Amino acid sequence: MRLPIGFRAGSTRAKIKPSGKPDLGLLVSGTPCSWAFVGTLNRAAAPSVNRGRKLYASGGLLQAIVVNAGNANCATGQAGVEADRRMAELAAVQLGIAPEAVLTGSTGVIGQPLPIEKIAAGLPQIQLGPEIDPFMEAILTTDLVPKMAEAELPGGARVVGICKGSGMIQPNMATMLAYILTDAAVSQAELRQGWKGVIDKSFNQVTVDTDTSTNDMAVLLANGASGEVPLPEFWAAVEGVCVSLARQLARDGEGATKLLTVKVNGALSDEEARKAALAVAASPLWKSAVYGNDPNWGRVMMAIGKSGAHFAVDRVRISLQGIPLYAGRVLEFDRASVSEAMRAEEVIVEVDLAEGEGQGVAWGCDLTEEYVRINALYTT
Amino acid sequence: MRLPIGFRAGSTRAKIKPSGKPDLGLLVSGTPCSWAFVGTLNRAAAPSVNRGRKLYASGGLLQAIVVNAGNANCATGQAGVEADRRMAELAAVQLGIAPEAVLTGSTGVIGQPLPIEKIAAGLPQIQLGPEIDPFMEAILTTDLVPKMAEAELPGGARVVGICKGSGMIQPNMATMLAYILTDAAVSQAELRQGWKGVIDKSFNQVTVDTDTSTNDMAVLLANGASGEVPLPEFWAAVEGVCVSLARQLARDGEGATKLLTVKVNGALSDEEARKAALAVAASPLWKSAVYGNDPNWGRVMMAIGKSGAHFAVDRVRISLQGIPLYAGRVLEFDRASVSEAMRAEEVIVEVDLAEGEGQGVAWGCDLTEEYVRINALYTT
Incomplete structure (x- = not known):
């Protein structure tokens, strides 16, 4: 360049x-x-x-x-x-x-x-x-x-x-x-x-x-x-x-096979939205699920829950690859087809905290066996 | 019982x-x-x-x-x-x-x-x-x-x-x-x-x-x-x-092959000591090194550094399995024998922050490919 x-x-x-x-x-x-x-x-x-x-x-x-x-x-x-x-x-x-x-x-x-x-x-x-x-x-x-x-x-x-x-x-x-x-x-x-x-x-x-x-x-x-x-x-x-x-x-995260993008809207502030997005992108459990093409959205809920951002479980919304999985309550969805949609270069999670106007995005990657292998033996 | x-x-x-x-x-x-x-x-x-x-x-x-x-x-x-x-x-x-x-x-x-x-x-x-x-x-x-x-x-x-x-x-x-x-x-x-x-x-x-x-x-x-x-x-x-x-x-952490114990002394307070110990026990890079029996103590330094606990790089001390690796400066040590000492049921890291009397201990485990495998496919 x-x-x-x-x-x-x-x-x-x-x-x-x-x-x-x-x-x-x-x-x-x-x-x-x-x-x-x-x-x-x-x-x-x-x-x-x-x-x-x-x-x-x-x-x-x-x-x-x-x-x-x-x-x-x-x-x-x-x-x-x-x-x-x-x-x-x-x-x-x-x-x-x-x-x-x-x-x-x-x-x-x-x-x-x-x-x-x-x-x-x-x-x-x-x-x-x-x-x-x-x-x-x-x-x-x-x-x-x-x-x-x-x-x-x-x-x-x-x-x-x-x-x-x-x-x-x-x-x-x-x-x-x-x-x-x-x-x-x-x-x-x-x-x-x-x-x-x-x-x-x-x-x-x-x-x-x-x-x-x-x-x-x-x-x-x-x-x-x-x-x-x-x-x-x-x-x-x-x-x-x-x-x-x-x-x-x-x-290009160590061992990554795909990009993980997390978009959070409806937060009390942009700062809370960024914090929640980063918590999802950083969660080893969610990252492992992304690797395994497993639409285990409960881990997204867990991650925003630990982030400290304000939200209510009965109002928050979670989508994956554009497919709504949770909207204040568990939605019916076809697990196989959502899993299939996760087999992509980029997995996009969208969360609406339903509290305000705050927006934020975070980027991460999936967690794979290769990350462990790379880092188990780096200096030797 | x-x-x-x-x-x-x-x-x-x-x-x-x-x-x-x-x-x-x-x-x-x-x-x-x-x-x-x-x-x-x-x-x-x-x-x-x-x-x-x-x-x-x-x-x-x-x-x-x-x-x-x-x-x-x-x-x-x-x-x-x-x-x-x-x-x-x-x-x-x-x-x-x-x-x-x-x-x-x-x-x-x-x-x-x-x-x-x-x-x-x-x-x-x-x-x-x-x-x-x-x-x-x-x-x-x-x-x-x-x-x-x-x-x-x-x-x-x-x-x-x-x-x-x-x-x-x-x-x-x-x-x-x-x-x-x-x-x-x-x-x-x-x-x-x-x-x-x-x-x-x-x-x-x-x-x-x-x-x-x-x-x-x-x-x-x-x-x-x-x-x-x-x-x-x-x-x-x-x-x-x-x-x-x-x-x-x-x-018994998911995929773990060994216990990781981190003892921090010399912190400004017990709370700072516990925070620093937990940061080391939680670091995926250090956990991967523990899995690979790699005495890459630089990752311990990184982890206490990100923990927010007070310390100075030129005073802190780090030991692994009782073997001093760093004491305000890099110490000479036999990499192969320290690596051998890490092949144990319990890996013990000791850190002296040289700032005060605060003490704390944290427990974790190594990070292995098995953790990823367990969590890539849990619901499906």
Whole structure:
């Protein structure tokens, strides 16, 4: 996928991943960018997240991102903090910019020293080009597919987003690694004000396994190369890109065979609707039923019940693949044909809480034996 | 296991379970009991839980418990509420006591009408005896083993507890079905004051899959047949019985091959310690690693990090099977021998948060392909 004007990206094989696949990515804008950032709320946050948070608080502009996969550089002590700082410096020197204009990112196994010498050796080998794909490829871990989305704005500016992540995914005010780039001109203040709202409706509504990562971050960069754009269209485009990435992320959840989309309407507030939707998308019992094409809607009821959202059992409505299963009471339905309808790339659950106007959507995936297999033996 | 003095129990095959196994249990005390109760906080709570909560609020004494398995009688509308009331009435008439002295319980599939005619036909067939085993057997669903524990008090009074549950288990101020009986004389006021504290240290610290059931309840009954006992010893005995049941419950988690015990010390408070311990015991990534005998302690770090408990990555300590893996920094350890040590009936994680004096323990199990298989096809 072509980058927005003024951005270039590339990657190399720095031999951090045992597989020998690309594992070091560099992304640069020709001019400094306004930016917005959210990082994981996990208290064991990695040095890259803590450094990003500090850079963000300082208020400066950003011009480059350097990311490695295969090693999370988390719980690696003072040496890890140093290695993270060094990674930014090495990229800065190579690009001829200030280290404070370089954001770092790391993803992979927790608690192993970051081989900074491999990063030092790898960085000069990176060829920068106009496509984002090589960078995307370099930040994958257990992901099976790259995740990219784009949108075009009035006047020709574009929004291009990528993200990685497949397990350890239940973002909490944060997300996996996601980078959204635009050549639209949008002020730092505007970006910062709007970003969290987009996150809450996209990445924060994705769940693969309820485990909040230590290395999550979602970053939005605007270099202004294509000039100003109407803000409503800008945010709609950013949200569209993020929602597309959120869906791709859920579909590629570890071991997943299908995408699970949960739409909740009629909640007391949008926040309650999102909470209820996420509880259904995260329920291991419902996810197992989705895998087995089993229309066991009682588990949807259980999940909204534990979510804390307000509703009454004798008013709530539940549909599956467009087929009503419960409407304040148990409905008659043909189990075999609903099960057949669940044999699809996407299983859609719709819940009406019948309490108010709040709406929300969450994305997840089914739970399969393969999820267990992938995660029973990841470090060894 | 012999019941405390004055209690009798029995069960029958009422053909509610498709397997034809025992599925209707009745438990009676010769005299009215003081009692304490906690019920699920799931908003889709079943009629049996709502009725129990009302009985409890009324302040009366309890004399009998009638429970069916194979059907949760949840999300079954007004007919379900009626069926639940009828179940209590039928038992009351048979025993010659008031319906308000009879607690109901149901467990099984959600959203299917309770066949009250089968319960009406089954109740008269129940033979009451001095052993709790037939009752225990009748309330099992996906459980592989019965769960019972007992303790003896000074003066000869006894505490006998049973519980069922194997999936949909992350109690929230409540628990699965658990019944604790004693012939000690303990006042209703004392029972009510102490019960929640025991629950918080036992059943509320068990997790199989983070899914909070709609039908959970934990009930403590004292009929006083053996006279008064010293209260500290009484509560110690009750806690010992509940912790034993909690461990049995976790070990019998759906698909589990081993018990996972997580002990957290050094927290700011006991509550933070319990929260951190539960987060580790509930993490699907760590549970998968336990299944694979993979000492991937980074996932323990991630889980305490997401729990919200206070700690610093450069002070926290993590041990596995007694072997220190992390102590404010990554420690050298022999991966193969730690992995070998994990091939045990019980895997014990110890975490020292190095913040204060708070302590807590949680119990869970490993996550296996079998959990997925069991739950992919439960209703069909």
